[in-house]
């Protein structure tokens with residue numbers, strides 16, 4: 001069972017991650033705006049490639065923000081640290097490594113294996 005102290009440490013980590021990620025999203029949208037203004041043909045292929053990378057990262061960041069907010073809400077509701085798959089406690093080591101985890105390691109493995117069958 002995770003202690004209040006440990007949850008508080010994780011909560012602070014999550015808030016920090018949320019700020020960082022939102023800041024990066026903000027910077028990225030600024031970057032997109034700049035690019036729309038410049039009608040430059042130079043290095044177009046490169047630019048498109050890096051734009052695709054940025055879009056991927058942006059998508060990843062947006063999903064990350066959502067899962068962090070989700071974790072913070074669960075902490076708020078004192079529903080944090082339980083696996084949504086089997087209802088067992090998620091190990092503290094796992095929560096420290098990935099505070100936004102919603103599943104214990106077994107359920108996560110199972111889900112990933114199941115998903116990869118369709119990939």
Ligand SMILES: [Zn+2]
Nearest residue numbers: 083086104107
């Ligand atoms: Zn589980």
